[in-house]
Amino acid sequence: MSDRPFEPTIALGHRIRRSPYFEATLRWGVKQFTVYNPVYMPTYFESPEADYWKLIENATLWDVAGERQVEISGPDAARFTQLLTPRDISKCAVGQARYVLICDHNGGIINDPLLLKLAEDRFWLSLADYDILLRAQGVAINAGMAVQICEPDVSPLQLQGPRAHQIMLALVGGWIEDLKFYRFREFELDGIPLIISRTGWSGERGYELFLRDGSRGDELWERIMAAGEPFGIAPGAPNQIRRIEAGLYSWGLDMDAANNPFEIGLDWLVDLDADIDFIGKPALQRIAATGISQKLVGIELDGDAAPCQCVPLSISGQRGRTVSTTWSPRLERNIGFAYLPIALASNGAQMTVHGRDGDVAAQVVPTPFDAPRYRG
Amino acid sequence: MSDRPFEPTIALGHRIRRSPYFEATLRWGVKQFTVYNPVYMPTYFESPEADYWKLIENATLWDVAGERQVEISGPDAARFTQLLTPRDISKCAVGQARYVLICDHNGGIINDPLLLKLAEDRFWLSLADYDILLRAQGVAINAGMAVQICEPDVSPLQLQGPRAHQIMLALVGGWIEDLKFYRFREFELDGIPLIISRTGWSGERGYELFLRDGSRGDELWERIMAAGEPFGIAPGAPNQIRRIEAGLYSWGLDMDAANNPFEIGLDWLVDLDADIDFIGKPALQRIAATGISQKLVGIELDGDAAPCQCVPLSISGQRGRTVSTTWSPRLERNIGFAYLPIALASNGAQMTVHGRDGDVAAQVVPTPFDAPRYRG
Numbered sequence: 001m002s003d004r005p006f007e008p009t010i011a012l013g014h015r016i017r018r019s020p021y022f023e024a025t026l027r028w029g030v031k032q033f034t035v036y037n038p039v040y041m042p043t044y045f046e047s048p049e050a051d052y053w054k055l056i057e058n059a060t061l062w063d064v065a066g067e068r069q070v071e072i073s074g075p076d077a078a079r080f081t082q083l084l085t086p087r088d089i090s091k092c093a094v095g096q097a098r099y100v101l102i103c104d105h106n107g108g109i110i111n112d113p114l115l116l117k118l119a120e121d122r123f124w125l126s127l128a129d130y131d132i133l134l135r136a137q138g139v140a141i142n143a144g145m146a147v148q149i150c151e152p153d154v155s156p157l158q159l160q161g162p163r164a165h166q167i168m169l170a171l172v173g174g175w176i177e178d179l180k181f182y183r184f185r186e187f188e189l190d191g192i193p194l195i196i197s198r199t200g201w202s203g204e205r206g207y208e209l210f211l212r213d214g215s216r217g218d219e220l221w222e223r224i225m226a227a228g229e230p231f232g233i234a235p236g237a238p239n240q241i242r243r244i245e246a247g248l249y250s251w252g253l254d255m256d257a258a259n260n261p262f263e264i265g266l267d268w269l270v271d272l273d274a275d276i277d278f279i280g281k282p283a284l285q286r287i288a289a290t291g292i293s294q295k296l297v298g299i300e301l302d303g304d305a306a307p308c309q310c311v312p313l314s315i316s317g318q319r320g321r322t323v324s325t326t327w328s329p330r331l332e333r334n335i336g337f338a339y340l341p342i343a344l345a346s347n348g349a350q351m352t353v354h355g356r357d358g359d360v361a362a363q364v365v366p367t368p369f370d371a372p373r374y375r376g
Numbered sequence: 377m378s379d380r381p382f383e384p385t386i387a388l389g390h391r392i393r394r395s396p397y398f399e400a401t402l403r404w405g406v407k408q409f410t411v412y413n414p415v416y417m418p419t420y421f422e423s424p425e426a427d428y429w430k431l432i433e434n435a436t437l438w439d440v441a442g443e444r445q446v447e448i449s450g451p452d453a454a455r456f457t458q459l460l461t462p463r464d465i466s467k468c469a470v471g472q473a474r475y476v477l478i479c480d481h482n483g484g485i486i487n488d489p490l491l492l493k494l495a496e497d498r499f500w501l502s503l504a505d506y507d508i509l510l511r512a513q514g515v516a517i518n519a520g521m522a523v524q525i526c527e528p529d530v531s532p533l534q535l536q537g538p539r540a541h542q543i544m545l546a547l548v549g550g551w552i553e554d555l556k557f558y559r560f561r562e563f564e565l566d567g568i569p570l571i572i573s574r575t576g577w578s579g580e581r582g583y584e585l586f587l588r589d590g591s592r593g594d595e596l597w598e599r600i601m602a603a604g605e606p607f608g609i610a611p612g613a614p615n616q617i618r619r620i621e622a623g624l625y626s627w628g629l630d631m632d633a634a635n636n637p638f639e640i641g642l643d644w645l646v647d648l649d650a651d652i653d654f655i656g657k658p659a660l661q662r663i664a665a666t667g668i669s670q671k672l673v674g675i676e677l678d679g680d681a682a683p684c685q686c687v688p689l690s691i692s693g694q695r696g697r698t699v700s701t702t703w704s705p706r707l708e709r710n711i712g713f714a715y716l717p718i719a720l721a722s723n724g725a726q727m728t729v730h731g732r733d734g735d736v737a738a739q740v741v742p743t744p745f746d747a748p749r750y751r752g
Binding site: 007008009010011012013014015016030031032033034035038043104105110131132134135136137138139141142143144240250252253279309310323324 | 391408410411480507508515520655
């Protein structure tokens with residue numbers, strides 16, 4: 001994600017946490033880290049583009065232990081968890097996962113975790129941060145509900161790519177065939193306690209393996225790499241090129257507390273008509289009534305990989321801004337997301353992006369970028 | 377802080393925030409970053425040891441914009457702020473700063489910010505995190521108090537070192553002579569709005585400059601470097617060697633939510649007898665009554681700079697662990713902090729630290745390490 005040739009190193013200390021896979025990723029040649037929810041998280045091994053091809057051609061294994069879990073349990077767990085999200089979770093079954101938003105009192109998006117319903121009275125918010133742990137504990141202080149809120153010893157890996165399915169078959173057996181999208185199951189792999197879900201952040205077929213004993217991290221990593229070897233597995237990381245192609249957003253980059261769900265087109269994650277109580281409901285009702293002023297859209301940019309991430313743009317005399325952008329080696333196009341004034345946010349609209357190396361012409365296109373229109 | 381020769385780079389994207397001084401630090405040759413409260417923060421320029429000498433001989437300027445402010449304002453601001461900390465803040469004057477702890481319902485330390493009282497009804501928690509912003513907003517939801525809680529556009533620099541005082545004199549004029557320890561004042565430097573406090577994290581004389589307009593960051597940085605040039609100023613960063621010498625702790629490394637204030641020897645930050653209400657009070661009363669099982673102490677380790685940070689130790693057949701450790705080039709000793717069983721945590725106690733390169737003998741010593749006994 002660097003847009004300059006200069007490459008400072010990262011301080012590898014102990015204030016930021018080391019994942020159970022940290023040593024394994026060093027052994028396997030990680031070249032760059034970011035920090036995610038105070039945990040070191042690899043960003044690439046060979047190069048972002050080389051990792052991308054390995055992901056879309058075979059499968060890559062990612063240390064995403066930075067995706068911490070916030071566990072909510074107790075008699076009022078369902079009601080309390082609902083309080084945190086505008087999506088109606090009453091119909092979520094045990095063993096089912098849901099993509100949800102967490103909003104603040106202004107309707108701003110403060111996280112977009114995966115919700116896992118482990119039992120009628122036990123939930124995980126995955127991808128959520130230490131932020132959200134302290135936040136939820138803070139909300140609970142005067143909520144008058146019987147809940148416990150903690151961060152359990154759980155460290156996810158993601159195995160993503162077209163051959164992830166074959167690798168999982170070799171690793172855990174035939175039951176994986178029956179695991180539907182956004183469902184999960186408990187499983188022990190040679191005594192290593194896991195929860196395995198069919199979810200991920202790649203747009204490819206993929207799985208998340210939630211390790212429930214941090215001391216077994218190294219063993220689990222090597223076990224998966226060995227099982228994947230015949231299928232061309234490689235170490236990898238959340239790949240920015242692939243997730244942008246797939247139209248997946250990154251919280252903190254494409255959206256944050258200054259954005260409401262309607263601006264992002266995530267209206268389907270807000271159930272204003274359901275008989276549920278959640279933080280931000282009055283604010284979201286107001287926004288739904290008065291409308292939004294800007295909208296996040298997909299854009300295609302002329303030319304090759306220009307540094308156009310998070311820069312201003314002009315459209316019909318008005319202003320907007322890009323967020324994520326990337327060169328897609330497969331589509332051979334520069335693609336990304338941008339916020340535009342609502343009246344101008346329609347497919348085909350033309351704009352000028354003020355990139356760091358000069359102006360670039362761009363236009364609004366539908367997402368995901370990897371939809372069949374590009375493939376045909 | 378790295379204890380291995382291998383040096384991965386840091387992903388310089390846009391999910392993690394760039395401080396108003398980011399471009400300036402790149403221009404001035406920053407070599408390594410960490411991430412602090414989702415902001416890139418420099419860790420050194422020339423080398424940790426070269427930066428250390430510049431700090432203790434002249435002065436260094438640090439981009440600590442990652443020390444975000446949580447602003448609490450409104451009619452109930454004082455009562456609400458008190459709710460967050462066990463230290464009695466009723467006698468804190470406007471224009472005064474206090475080092476405080478923020479504890480959770482278990483009495484665990486979730487942050488250790490600097491509190492600045494800007495007005496009777498307006499406070500900043502500095503060093504506090506996005507964590508604490510969401511946390512405080514969560515607590516406020518059902519607290520029934522009239523408060524607004526936000527993150528203002530404020531980005532601190534620290535200017536630390538024996539010549540910091542002369543540089544400030546050249547920069548802002550003679551009033552700085554009258555600024556007492558832990559006091560602050562509003563000031564405009566060529567129209568750049570600042571709050572300037574006599575505080576810092578070095579053990580040296582120093583100041584924090586809280587920039588109140590992010591768009592003026594580059595200008596402020598260059599203005600200070602120019603004023604400091606005759607005094608040998610250099611770009612720097614929070615220096616781990618120096619702060620350990622000074623007996624200053626790093627939250628997230630030396631203490632976290634699993635630790636209570638009594639274990640850290642921070643009893644003076646807990647006012648159990650005051651007629652105040654704060655989160656964690658019942659838990660801290662229980663701990664005060666029953667006692668603690670471990671204690672954080674200063675240690676001296678034999679030999680030279682061994683990788684002994686965050687490793688186990690043995691003492692009289694019992695277990696403990698080190699946290700921060702460093703080689704002090706000035707004291708020519710390996711020093712640090714360790715958690716020991718309470719019964720064994722007395723000066724002179726001998727232990728064996730199980731370092732990454734083998735066992736190292738160590739003993740308990742008083743802190744700060746830079747106290748006169750070392751200098752004489």
